Amino acid sequence: MLSFVLRRLGQSAILLLIMSVLVFAGMYVISDPVAVMAGEDATEADRLALAAALGLDRPLPVQYLTFLGNILRGDFGTSFVYGRPVLELIFERLPATLEVVFLAMVLGLAFGIPMGIYSGLNRKKPATKLISMITTIGYSIPNFWQALLFILIFAVWLRVLPATGRGPTTEFLGMQLSLLNPEGLRYMLLPAANLGVALICMQTRLARSGTQEVMYQDYMMFARAKGIAPPRLIGRHLLRNILIPIVTITALELGTLIAFSTVTETVFSWPGIGKLLLDAIYRSDRPVVVAYMILITLMFVLINLVADIIYAILDPRIRYA
Template structure:
């Protein structure tokens, strides 16, 4: 197990190093921030002064080494727009995105797994067909369209829920969160639901497939022969077996939700990192863009590492194949 963990850590470090090179070259090879930061009538001396202050006058290899050295100390430079440390700006917005993502993941489990279990134990029935049709719609309909329909129905027509903003926040154990106030929860419901719809469909299909593949196996027949109830067989023996692939997929999908919550945050004006990166790309704010991408890559790598460890703990056979 220790060798497995060390190997995964080494792979994670190599991925981060390679990603830093690709991201740095990709971002710094595009456009000139001076054209955005300075007025059109700026003199050459002013441009040279700003370029020197931002270290844009140095060769790319020198800029990268300087960037890598600073990044290892948690310094990605100051934002061109906010004139503050880029990492600080991102971490100010990241809690809002994580709050939205965690809520969406909880909704996908609370809704998707029961529906998947229900459909999986009744193959070919109307319940199964209805649930699977709903999951297909969750996969097929564009996320932005789903968001606009949620706003139209629950905010415009019914007037039940607010459609934009994060709402009032409070503190729980010293953490600022929307969960602490009723207004914050009401503002969270629609964007979290919009972000969760595709994940609900994914959990439904995985759970249903896992149940249908597991129920005919010998250990389930043996459990029935011992006189165990169908409820106990389903929720103890079958569910434990199908949790392994579900944990793996949801671990990866959690990172995807954080990285690709841009559409949902834009539709609902949610003040997270998704909206920040869109604004930074428009302003060519290189420190914010690079820091954001590397933070997301670190988050992906950390999640994959944790998922691999959990996977190997649940199924020791995996360690032998690595």
């Protein structure tokens, strides 16, 4: 296991290096921060002075090597737009994204797995057909359209939940969290539900297919023949054996929700890192974009590494050479 972890960390370092080159070069090709920040009324002298102040007057390879050297020292640079360290900006917005993603994951697992197990155990019941229809519709609706429907139904028609903003927060370990504030939790429900719907549908399908496959295995038929009570049969024998694909998809979806929550955060005006990324792209804030992509890549790598370790815990037959 240790050699596997070390090998994965080495591969991750190479992946991060390639990602930094691609993103840095891409931002240089498609955008000009000086033109965006200087404005149309700036003179050529103003543009040259701004480029020199930002370090953009040097050759591209020199800019990248300087950036890479700073990253190795833990310095991701200073935002062109905000004039603040990039990591400070990202970590300031990160708790807002993590808490709404956490709530979405809780909703996905809490509703998806029980619905999937029920569907797998009761394939011919009308409720199973209803669950199948709901999950198909929920998985097919575009995320932004679904968000607008949530706002229309719960904020405009029913007026039970706020439509935008983060609401009041409670400080915990130096972070401002809405999750610990009852009123702030009301502001979280719509964006979390918008992120959680697709996850609920996916978990339902995975749990249903896993249940249908596992229930006809020899050990499950033997356990039923022994007269094991259904709650114990499901909790100890069934659930444990369907969790590996669920862990895989959950790990991937966790990274995806964190990385690509941009649409949800924009529609609901949720001040997370997704909205920060969108603003940075629009304003050509290159250090923020590059740092964001590198950190998200690192997050994906670590999440999948943890998922691989969980595999071995769930199923001792899995071993990594």
